[in-house]
Amino acid sequence: xxxxxxxxxxxxxxHLVYAAAVRPRLDNGVAKTPPMGWNTYNHYSxxxxxxxxxxxxxxxxxxxxxxxxxxxxxxxxxxxVRDRTANGSLTWNETLFxxxxxxxxxxxxxxxxLFGVYEDAGIRSCQINIQQAGSxxxxxxxxxxxxxxNIDALKYDNCFSDAATGYPNVNYAPSTSPSARYANxxxxxxxxxxxxxxxxxxxxxxxxxxxxxxLGHT
Numbered sequence: 501x502x503x504x505x506x507x508x509x510x511x512x513x514x515h516l517v518y519a520a521a522v523r524p525r526l527d528n529g530v531a532k533t534p535p536m537g538w539n540t541y542n543h544y545s546x547x548x549x550x551x552x553x554x555x556x557x558x559x560x561x562x563x564x565x566x567x568x569x570x571x572x573x574x575x576x577x578x579x580x581v582r583d584r585t586a587n588g589s590l591t592w593n594e595t596l597f598x599x600x601x602x603x604x605x606x607x608x609x610x611x612x613x614l615f616g617v618y619e620d621a622g623i624r625s626c627q628i629n630i631q632q633a634g635s636x637x638x639x640x641x642x643x644x645x646x647x648x649x650n651i652d653a654l655k656y657d658n659c660f661s662d663a664a665t666g667y668p669n670v671n672y673a674p675s676t677s678p679s680a681r682y683a684n685x686x687x688x689x690x691x692x693x694x695x696x697x698x699x700x701x702x703x704x705x706x707x708x709x710x711x712x713x714x715l716g717h718t
Contacts, residue, residue: 525717539655546627574653615649621636624659
């Protein structure tokens with residue numbers, strides 16, 4: 501009896517601590533269960549190409565992994581180019597992706613899979629040896645472009661954003677915090693007529709557990 505009287509307050513306290521730690525999450529209809537799939541970075545780092553993406557997407561289907569829930573196919577860093585087009589848009593590297601990203605998305609969707617792309621919350625993406633445009637200050641434009649490609653997921657990195665965020669970085673003004681930059685893309689994606697899985701990749705800067713759940717899914 502005495503032992504039970506001690507255990508009950510301990511369990512109640514643990515429950516209250518857990519409840520306080522669970523924060524409201526971004527809810528746009530996706531990621532009701534943990535999202536699963538394949539990302540080019542895991543084997544090819546920042547060196548993807550169209551053949552790599554298509555062959556691995558098809559393998560998800562052929563090996564039965566898609567039936568088990570592995571449906572996201574994401575092209576990570578290395579797909580874009582250094583400069584934006586004349587109207588400020590991102591574009592793909594035509595040597596690596598000769599048929600373009602809209603066609604790549606159609607192929608992936610044709611397999612019954614989901615189409616993911618990569619960008620960065622800084623002025624450049626994370627590839628070190630080749631400069632590639634980031635989304636900072638272009639969030640609304642890039643989100644609209646991605647929606648026009650019918651993407652299903654966006655992995656959003658944290659390179660070249662601010663001197664305080666570590667390697668690699670570049671100094672520029674004004675300085676913006678990770679949470680503010682990610683919030684800008686969350687808002688830009690929400691303005692599109694398409695629900696997108698938003699994957700925040702910011703390396704633990706500024707205690708993301710305290711703010712990221714409201715802005716992204718993973």
